[in-house]
Amino acid sequence: MTDTPSRSRDLYQRALESLPGGVSRNTVLRSPFPLYADHASGSRITDVEGVERIDFSNNMTSLIHGHAYPPVVEAVEAQLRKGAAFAVATEIEIEHAEHVLSRSESFEQIRFVNSGTEAVMGAVKAARAFTGRPKIAKVEGAYHGLYDFAEVSQTSRPDNWGDERHPESTPVAYGTPAGVLADVVVIPFNDPDTAIEILDQHRGEIAAVLLDPMPHRIGLVPASTEFVQRLRQWTEADGSLLVFDEVITFRTEVGGFQQRYGVKPDLTALGKMIGGGFPVGAITGARDVMQVMNPLVADVRMPHSGTFSANPITMTAGLTTMRLFDAAAVAKLNDLAGELVVSMREAIERSGANACVVGAGSMFRVHLSKEPPRDHREAFMTKEKSGELKVLLDHLFDEGFIMINTCSLALSTVMTKDETDAFVDAFERGLVRLKS
Numbered sequence: 001m002t003d004t005p006s007r008s009r010d011l012y013q014r015a016l017e018s019l020p021g022g023v024s025r026n027t028v029l030r031s032p033f034p035l036y037a038d039h040a041s042g043s044r045i046t047d048v049e050g051v052e053r054i055d056f057s058n059n060m061t062s063l064i065h066g067h068a069y070p071p072v073v074e075a076v077e078a079q080l081r082k083g084a085a086f087a088v089a090t091e092i093e094i095e096h097a098e099h100v101l102s103r104s105e106s107f108e109q110i111r112f113v114n115s116g117t118e119a120v121m122g123a124v125k126a127a128r129a130f131t132g133r134p135k136i137a138k139v140e141g142a143y144h145g146l147y148d149f150a151e152v153s154q155t156s157r158p159d160n161w162g163d164e165r166h167p168e169s170t171p172v173a174y175g176t177p178a179g180v181l182a183d184v185v186v187i188p189f190n191d192p193d194t195a196i197e198i199l200d201q202h203r204g205e206i207a208a209v210l211l212d213p214m215p216h217r218i219g220l221v222p223a224s225t226e227f228v229q230r231l232r233q234w235t236e237a238d239g240s241l242l243v244f245d246e247v248i249t250f251r252t253e254v255g256g257f258q259q260r261y262g263v264k265p266d267l268t269a270l271g272k273m274i275g276g277g278f279p280v281g282a283i284t285g286a287r288d289v290m291q292v293m294n295p296l297v298a299d300v301r302m303p304h305s306g307t308f309s310a311n312p313i314t315m316t317a318g319l320t321t322m323r324l325f326d327a328a329a330v331a332k333l334n335d336l337a338g339e340l341v342v343s344m345r346e347a348i349e350r351s352g353a354n355a356c357v358v359g360a361g362s363m364f365r366v367h368l369s370k371e372p373p374r375d376h377r378e379a380f381m382t383k384e385k386s387g388e389l390k391v392l393l394d395h396l397f398d399e400g401f402i403m404i405n406t407c408s409l410a411l412s413t414v415m416t417k418d419e420t421d422a423f424v425d426a427f428e429r430g431l432v433r434l435k436s
């Protein structure tokens with residue numbers, strides 16, 4: 001740590017005593033110490049030193065209207081006065097349910113939970129309860145939160161990932177039970193032939209194929225239409241379910257990224273944006289599958305509860321947010337993001353840097369290579385690659401921009417060309433610096 005006086009540095013030193021690694025979530029770590037926020041408004045966060053930065057992280061894609069969005073603040077303030085959480089039902093959870101269900105044909109019923117992790121876990125358990133099968137299949141390297149089964153292979157490395165045609169099931173956390181690894185089948189991203197070859201070896205055993213249609217950690221490259229369609233066909237023929245993880249991709253279209261493929265997943269895990277800035281997740285999908293959670297039948301297949309699930313604060317913030325993210329708002333945001341990407345590509349061209357930008361909707365990621373990675377193995381971050389990326393991230397930070405730590409951006413509806421133009425200028429200077 002440097003000796004320059006810094007309140008953030010002092011706070012971090014204090015935090016190291018009470019929090020493992022000084023933080024409550026690893027993603028806020030940055031070297032030599034994390035940034036400590038004082039307050040935020042619209043597209044900007046002001047830190048405890050009084051420095052204001054433009055926020056392109058938007059709490060890891062979750063703040064679709066930026067910080068302290070007035071309609072959300074007003075609605076939540078009013079609800080806070082009426083109570084924050086009750087062990088009785090509320091009308092607002094029905095209204096939010098009806099709203100989310102209206103956004104996609106594949107959403108027939110919904111249960112709210114408190115995080116994306118919980119949504120993915122609930123969807124996997126529902127698929128098991130519905131099919132009576134133990135296994136799931138997932139894409140190598142894809143991040144789906146912290147549930148043991150969904151975590152498998154997320155951090156696979158060259159020394160443990162095994163043969164390309166048969167990726168190993170590798171644990172993320174020490175102590176992951178061997179049974180967990182045995183019940184997760186790992187398939188490569190965007191390689192339908194190999195994926196189907198692997199799945200064929202587990203016919204009749206798989207409850208669900210879990211797919212994020214644009215997995216961030218693998219590079220934020222959209223799944224090919226062929227990959228999605230072949231997985232849909234395979235699951236249908238096998239009697240297993242197709243589960244989409246749209247925790248981050250839901251922001252790309254009114255009805256989520258699934259809208260672009262013309263396929264209907266059986267279940268979808270949602271989170272982030274639908275909580276309007278508050279902790280949230282949701283399991284949604286086909287009525288017959290969702291019925292496994294119905295407690296009114298004699299033999300309930302998947303009992304489901306949660307102390308803070310569908311609490312009225314999250315429901316109020318979420319519904320207010322989503323109503324204001326209608327088709328026109330989605331299109332306007334995606335247009336702004338599209339223009340930004342064109343300008344970033346022009347900046348790359350002008351600078352002659354070895355870089356590219358990929359993504360969709362209002363989310364993009366910068367790679368320091370001419371072509372984006374095709375799968376987890378190509379996206380794998382070597383020390384050299386992360387070192388280079390850190391130079392760019394530190395440069396952008398010093399110029400006043402907060403990014404997702406993979407060098408990804410998630411725009412919000414309160415942003416304008418002022419923010420995106422300022423970003424492109426700083427980005428180009430960063431690329432030139434990288435080259436030299």
Ligand SMILES: Cc1ncc(COP(=O)(O)O)c(C=O)c1O
Pocket residue numbers: 060114115116117118120143144145146212216245246247248271272280
């Ligand atoms: C695709 C995806 N699924 C699930 C999760 C987990 O969500 P949460 O952090 O709310 O548990 C995340 C979080 O970043 C995610 O990106």
